Amino acid sequence: MYECLxxxxxxxxxxxxxxxxxxxxxxxxxxxxxxxxPRFWQSHMDRLAAGCERLGIAAVPQPILLRELKxxxxxxxxxxxxxxxxxxxxxxxxxxxxxxxxxxVVSSHPWPEAERDPGVFGIRAxxxxxxxxxxxxxxxxxxxxxxxxxxxxxxxxxPLVHEGILLDREDHVICGVSSNIFLVxxxxxxxxxxxxxxxxxxxxxxxxxxxxxxCEQRRLLLDMLPEAEEVFVCSSENGILPVIRIxxxxxxxxxxxxxxxxxxxxx
Amino acid sequence: MYECLxxxxxxxxxxxxxxxxxxxxxxxxxxxxxxxxPRFWQSHMDRLAAGCERLGIAAVPQPILLRELKxxxxxxxxxxxxxxxxxxxxxxxxxxxxxxxxxxVVSSHPWPEAERDPGVFGIRAxxxxxxxxxxxxxxxxxxxxxxxxxxxxxxxxxPLVHEGILLDREDHVICGVSSNIFLVxxxxxxxxxxxxxxxxxxxxxxxxxxxxxxCEQRRLLLDMLPEAEEVFVCSSENGILPVIRIxxxxxxxxxxxxxxxxxxxxx
Numbered sequence: 001m002y003e004c005l006x007x008x009x010x011x012x013x014x015x016x017x018x019x020x021x022x023x024x025x026x027x028x029x030x031x032x033x034x035x036x037x038p039r040f041w042q043s044h045m046d047r048l049a050a051g052c053e054r055l056g057i058a059a060v061p062q063p064i065l066l067r068e069l070k071x072x073x074x075x076x077x078x079x080x081x082x083x084x085x086x087x088x089x090x091x092x093x094x095x096x097x098x099x100x101x102x103x104x105v106v107s108s109h110p111w112p113e114a115e116r117d118p119g120v121f122g123i124r125a126x127x128x129x130x131x132x133x134x135x136x137x138x139x140x141x142x143x144x145x146x147x148x149x150x151x152x153x154x155x156x157x158x159p160l161v162h163e164g165i166l167l168d169r170e171d172h173v174i175c176g177v178s179s180n181i182f183l184v185x186x187x188x189x190x191x192x193x194x195x196x197x198x199x200x201x202x203x204x205x206x207x208x209x210x211x212x213x214x215c216e217q218r219r220l221l222l223d224m225l226p227e228a229e230e231v232f233v234c235s236s237e238n239g240i241l242p243v244i245r246i247x248x249x250x251x252x253x254x255x256x257x258x259x260x261x262x263x264x265x266x267x
Numbered sequence: 268m269y270e271c272l273x274x275x276x277x278x279x280x281x282x283x284x285x286x287x288x289x290x291x292x293x294x295x296x297x298x299x300x301x302x303x304x305p306r307f308w309q310s311h312m313d314r315l316a317a318g319c320e321r322l323g324i325a326a327v328p329q330p331i332l333l334r335e336l337k338x339x340x341x342x343x344x345x346x347x348x349x350x351x352x353x354x355x356x357x358x359x360x361x362x363x364x365x366x367x368x369x370x371x372v373v374s375s376h377p378w379p380e381a382e383r384d385p386g387v388f389g390i391r392a393x394x395x396x397x398x399x400x401x402x403x404x405x406x407x408x409x410x411x412x413x414x415x416x417x418x419x420x421x422x423x424x425x426p427l428v429h430e431g432i433l434l435d436r437e438d439h440v441i442c443g444v445s446s447n448i449f450l451v452x453x454x455x456x457x458x459x460x461x462x463x464x465x466x467x468x469x470x471x472x473x474x475x476x477x478x479x480x481x482c483e484q485r486r487l488l489l490d491m492l493p494e495a496e497e498v499f500v501c502s503s504e505n506g507i508l509p510v511i512r513i514x515x516x517x518x519x520x521x522x523x524x525x526x527x528x529x530x531x532x533x534x
Binding site for chain 2: 021080105169
């Protein structure tokens with residue numbers, strides 16, 4: 001961690017009574033920052049606001065978050081800034097009643113350096129054994145209850161496998177452990193609906209916006225994976241990564257993936 | 268909070284990089300302490316050990332936890348001690364690989380004072396709208412991902428309603444927001460199986476042990492609730508609370524509930 005602000009003060013520590021620790025009662029965003037400018041800022045803020053509204057957590061004014069992002073990223077040509085908003089501190093009680101003061105942690109982190117550009121060469125993935133629970137009340141938003149992702153990521157330690165594909169209990173493809181997923185089918189871009197589990201990624205939203213006429217959000221079953229013409233995963237952190245293998249299924253890096261990657265480079 | 272130790276040091280703050288905050292990647296126990304003696308200590312430790320094993324988190328030796336419990340509860344005739352174990356701190360990465368040093372927070376809290384003894388007069392409950400997601404990988408243990416409980420508890424603010432009953436997505440009765448539930452049916456004690464969601468409470472385990480010949484763990488459907496002869500909820504914190512009303516269904520405080528309460532008083 002390069003630098004960290006807790007409620008605007010330089011600090012690397014937070015109260016043990018914070019409900020983020022106690023219950024995972026909060027939300028987070030990770031934002032790429034280059035030359036002091038956050039990428040997809042408004043999209044991150046929109047998702048954060050949607051999450052605060054869903055959980056009933058007091059929103060933090062955007063200008064405060066932007067100022068703190070600039071503080072922790074100052075002097076760095078590029079870095080990642082993570083913003084955590086929690087419901088604040090309380091005694092031992094699940095009830096959020098009366099908690100009107102959220103807490104926030106804004107920290108900067110090193111830009112990820114890949115030895116070999118996975119965007120160019122493509123990545124390998126695997127289908128995880130863990131199945132995501134179905135929970136519409138928490139689906140889509142980026143909340144702090146992430147044990148499913150931790151458990152799924154713990155399933156493999158082969159450094160050649162870059163991502164795990166997560167299914168729900170009904171064998172629907174949902175997302176990667178740290179990414180969203182798109183399948184190319186007859187030239188169209190299919191991505192899972194995330195109304196029952198998964199996170200609505202900022203990069204996913206940008207792709208859905210830019211290619212809206214060729215995109216479709218729908219239920220995708222596991223047995224559609226081997227039939228896909230192309231597969232890629234995306235995240236605001238890693239951009240768009242072609243998938244060249246999922247377990248024993250192999251894929252080409254095809255024209256649609258290249259087109260989407262080209263679009264992103266032009267942003 | 269009366270007193271708090273973080274990794275054995277007096278402190279009310281924890282690193283913002285702690286995975287308990289970042290992902291809810293940890294476990295907790297709340298233990299009643301009277302005269303310096305923890306109630307159901309071994310049962311709490313057994314559940315904590317099972318949780319650490321399930322999540323692959325380094326266990327903390329029991330003597331350390333007991334010593335710290337005694338430190339934070341010293342001089343108090345009775346209090347609650349909460350123990351949190353997290354997977355430790357790491358950079359922004361779900362992977363738990365290589366994390367062998369857990370963090371711990373041991374804090375004391377005031378004993379709950381009820382104005383009117385709910386154990387004697389019984390409590391009112393409601394059926395929550397939120398349905399628990401089904402997630403066998405995390406079921407049973409007391410982990411830090413508790414947004415479902417927060418969301419469920421936020422559904423009501425009527426102070427006369429003491430507990431919310433949680434169902435899963437298939438209309439199985441699972442538990443209370445902060446308790447386990449037992450139904451009395453033909454004199455037998457039925458309690459939900461907790462292999463797909465819910466927490467295996469320490470008080471529930473004690474009752475299952477003490478009344479094993481009359482207990483049954485099974486799937487309980489919502490439509491069995493109005494048919495029950497008696498209903499009670501239990502937790503290590505609140506003991507055994509007769510339920511006299513769930514929404515519009517009413518119950519007597521019956522002989523089985525009284526017997527189980529009597530047993531607990533003799534412990």
